[in-house]
Amino acid sequence: MGRNLKVPGQVCLHHYHRSFGLPGIRAQQPPSGHDTGTEHRLRHHWRPADIISTVEFNHTGELLATGDKGGRVVIFQQEIENKNQPQFRSEYNVYSTFQSHEPEFDYLKSLEIEEKINKIRWLPQKNAAQFLLSTNDKTIKLWKISERDKRPEGYNLKEDDGRFKDPNNITSLRVPVLIPMDLMVEASPRRVFANAHTYHINSISVNSDNETYLSADDLRINLWHLEITDRSFNIVDIKPANMEELTEVITAAEFHPHQCNTFVYSSSKGTIRLCDMRVSALCDKHSKLFEEPEDPSNRSFFSEIISSISDVKFSHNGRYMMTRDYLSVKIWDLNMESRPVETYQVHEYLRSKLCSLYENDCIFDKFECCWNGNDSVVMTGSYNNFFRMFDRGQRRDVTLEASRENSKPMQVLKPRKVCAGGKRKKDEISVDSLDFNKKILHTAWHPQDNIIAVATTNNLYIFQDKVN
Amino acid sequence: MSATAAMEVNAEARRILAVSISKLYASRTQRGGLRLHRSLLLSLVMRSARDIYHSSRENEGPSCAQPTPEEPMDTGSNPGELTGLPEPQPEPQPALNSAELASEEPDSAEEDSDSEITEDKENLSPTRQSRKRRGKASAAPDFLPSKRARLEPGEERYAAPLGSCRAGAGESLTALSLNRVIPAF
Numbered sequence: 001m002g003r004n005l006k007v008p009g010q011v012c013l014h015h016y017h018r019s020f021g022l023p024g025i026r027a028q029q030p031p032s033g034h035d036t037g038t039e040h041r042l043r044h045h046w047r048p049a050d051i052i053s054t055v056e057f058n059h060t061g062e063l064l065a066t067g068d069k070g071g072r073v074v075i076f077q078q079e080i081e082n083k084n085q086p087q088f089r090s091e092y093n094v095y096s097t098f099q100s101h102e103p104e105f106d107y108l109k110s111l112e113i114e115e116k117i118n119k120i121r122w123l124p125q126k127n128a129a130q131f132l133l134s135t136n137d138k139t140i141k142l143w144k145i146s147e148r149d150k151r152p153e154g155y156n157l158k159e160d161d162g163r164f165k166d167p168n169n170i171t172s173l174r175v176p177v178l179i180p181m182d183l184m185v186e187a188s189p190r191r192v193f194a195n196a197h198t199y200h201i202n203s204i205s206v207n208s209d210n211e212t213y214l215s216a217d218d219l220r221i222n223l224w225h226l227e228i229t230d231r232s233f234n235i236v237d238i239k240p241a242n243m244e245e246l247t248e249v250i251t252a253a254e255f256h257p258h259q260c261n262t263f264v265y266s267s268s269k270g271t272i273r274l275c276d277m278r279v280s281a282l283c284d285k286h287s288k289l290f291e292e293p294e295d296p297s298n299r300s301f302f303s304e305i306i307s308s309i310s311d312v313k314f315s316h317n318g319r320y321m322m323t324r325d326y327l328s329v330k331i332w333d334l335n336m337e338s339r340p341v342e343t344y345q346v347h348e349y350l351r352s353k354l355c356s357l358y359e360n361d362c363i364f365d366k367f368e369c370c371w372n373g374n375d376s377v378v379m380t381g382s383y384n385n386f387f388r389m390f391d392r393g394q395r396r397d398v399t400l401e402a403s404r405e406n407s408k409p410m411q412v413l414k415p416r417k418v419c420a421g422g423k424r425k426k427d428e429i430s431v432d433s434l435d436f437n438k439k440i441l442h443t444a445w446h447p448q449d450n451i452i453a454v455a456t457t458n459n460l461y462i463f464q465d466k467v468n
Numbered sequence: 469m470s471a472t473a474a475m476e477v478n479a480e481a482r483r484i485l486a487v488s489i490s491k492l493y494a495s496r497t498q499r500g501g502l503r504l505h506r507s508l509l510l511s512l513v514m515r516s517a518r519d520i521y522h523s524s525r526e527n528e529g530p531s532c533a534q535p536t537p538e539e540p541m542d543t544g545s546n547p548g549e550l551t552g553l554p555e556p557q558p559e560p561q562p563a564l565n566s567a568e569l570a571s572e573e574p575d576s577a578e579e580d581s582d583s584e585i586t587e588d589k590e591n592l593s594p595t596r597q598s599r600k601r602r603g604k605a606s607a608a609p610d611f612l613p614s615k616r617a618r619l620e621p622g623e624e625r626y627a628a629p630l631g632s633c634r635a636g637a638g639e640s641l642t643a644l645s646l647n648r649v650i651p652a653f
Contacts, residue, residue, distance in 0.1 A: 111501035137500060199504055218504040249505045268505055301484060301520075304512045308505075358513070359487055364506055 052455040058122040061446040067117025071101040098187040142191035209260040216253035270307035310366035324369040349420035381440025481521035
């Protein structure tokens with residue numbers, strides 16, 4: 001297992017120095033044409049299609065997948081050099097890039113279907129190839145990523161370059177042989193799961209049985225078998241008979257990490273429902289309902305918006321789940337429905353700014369959250385390219401910044417502090433100076449080590465715990 | 469509640485309503501189609517703002533001394549904020565004050581719309597009933613677009629749902645647009 005995170009305040013992280021947003025490389029001209037290898041994502045003028053929309057480590061942490069608004073998936077692979085040495089430093093390099101989804105048009109509704117990748121989920125590895133599910137608003141695809149490092153040579157009927165030989169000139173017979181070649185990584189779509197969602201897909205989650213997965217949109221959750229694309233089972237349907245009576249939508253859903261019959265889904269009203277698929281085929285009736293009574297002193301115009309849950313994640317040990325709403329992160333014990341066991345304020349100083357955040361649309365931002373490998377620390381993003389970590393055991397938290405200007409390679413990240421009011425101390429940032437265009441919505445934590453991936457709007461930062 | 473405070477709240481509610489409506493119209497042309505979640509949240513804010521707007525317009529009139537039964541505020545816990553409203557402050561303050569008023573409004577609004585078919589007419593507060601009958605509410609707020617909503621091809625116009633009746637006939641556009649946010653696609 002990885003080293004425990006040091007006490008926040010003395011948290012030491014290395015700025016990943018290889019590819020992403022490094023001051024040293026900033027002077028370079030952006031590459032023309034397609035991105036190649038290490039210059040990927042380093043652009044002076046980024047396009048909207050480059051906006052990162054999801055980040056996910058695979059089960060070993062060796063691979064890191066990102067999806068973007070342009071429908072592309074980029075997979076990074078960890079170069080493990082001297083992992084057991086004290087100077088261990090992991091580097092992630094581009095492993096594979098492919099176009100997962102293309103923009104489509106729904107002719108019936110005259111609506112364009114965005115190609116933006118909403119979620120990526122890895123399947124546990126069963127053979128040499130890697131598999132992941134990627135989804136846009138309407139269609140889920142299963143991709144196989146495989147390596148090829150040999151190629152056949154010595155065909156009888158073809159030249160090595162592929163041209164066919166003149167049959168009259170063939171005088172001998174030989175057996176083709178496989179010879180080594182430069183590693184090539186191929187991504188091919190193996191399954192396309194389409195036409196099952198009327199509303200926009202917000203979540204996918206692979207079951208621990210490794211055979212099924214769920215996909216959730218605003219009103220329905222479907223259960224799929226990974227091998228079967230022409231049908232799915234609807235297991236949750238909260239669409240009212242009369243849409244004018246609609247009061248809440250599904251915002252996220254996830255399978256339990258160990259119990260293949262259990263899943264949860266969160267709602268825009270701030271509730272989480274735990275469902276057991278053994279109870280009935282249609283899980284409209286929940287087994288547990290997790291809801292915290294609202295604090296009446298915090299009531300405002302925007303109470304409903306900020307209580308909407310944007311992400312729900314089970315802990316690795318399956319005993320807790322974490323939810324993210326606009327201002328806070330809450331940790332729930334699955335055995336207690338009445339209230340969370342822990343609540344962490346991410347950026348409470350924004351509570352008085354909700355009206356402005358409503359006007360500039362930031363109040364609709366959907367932040368994600370994640371656990372570290374041993375469930376002792378949770379992490380989530382904020383504005384101004386800040387992200388926050390909460391150490392549950394030590395009851396401490398830290399605010400860090402992902403930016404090129406403020407961190408040099410191999411430098412320990414300096415904790416940041418936002419000044420909510422009153423006299424601003426040196427090195428503090430006042431709330432009014434925060435840049436709300438720089439938001440960190442997607443973060444991921446390596447399943448075993450203290451390596452984190454943090455996505456700003458169009459850049460990916462990978463940080464690692466300090467090595468002595 | 470003083471008349472100036474009511475006006476501030478009124479202005480704030482109007483502003484939020486105007487912002488919300490422009491967001492709603494903008495979302496129709498958004499790539500990827502109408503987002504149900506966002507539309508729902510917008511409609512919730514608009515409903516709160518609309519209710520605040522109406523209740524504060526009401527309070528601009530004669531009844532400024534006592535809180536109306538329709539707005540049972542937490543007078544026990546926050547008397548200072550209601551009676552001694554601060555001078556014009558940066559916008560979060562009026563929003564917060566109107567939020568105090570809103571503390572009960574959205575709940576009653578939710579209840580009303582949930583039970584719109586079986587509205588309990590007997591237990592309507594006098595204020596609510598008087599609002600139902602008052603004539604000056606028929607003038608639509610000036611920030612709203614023209615009364616008749618543009619129809620999509622094939623749509624039919626129908627009467628506003630029961631739940632909005634209490635707001636008066638003139639508010640049918642607001643109620644109509646709010647309730648049709650969701651089924652618009």
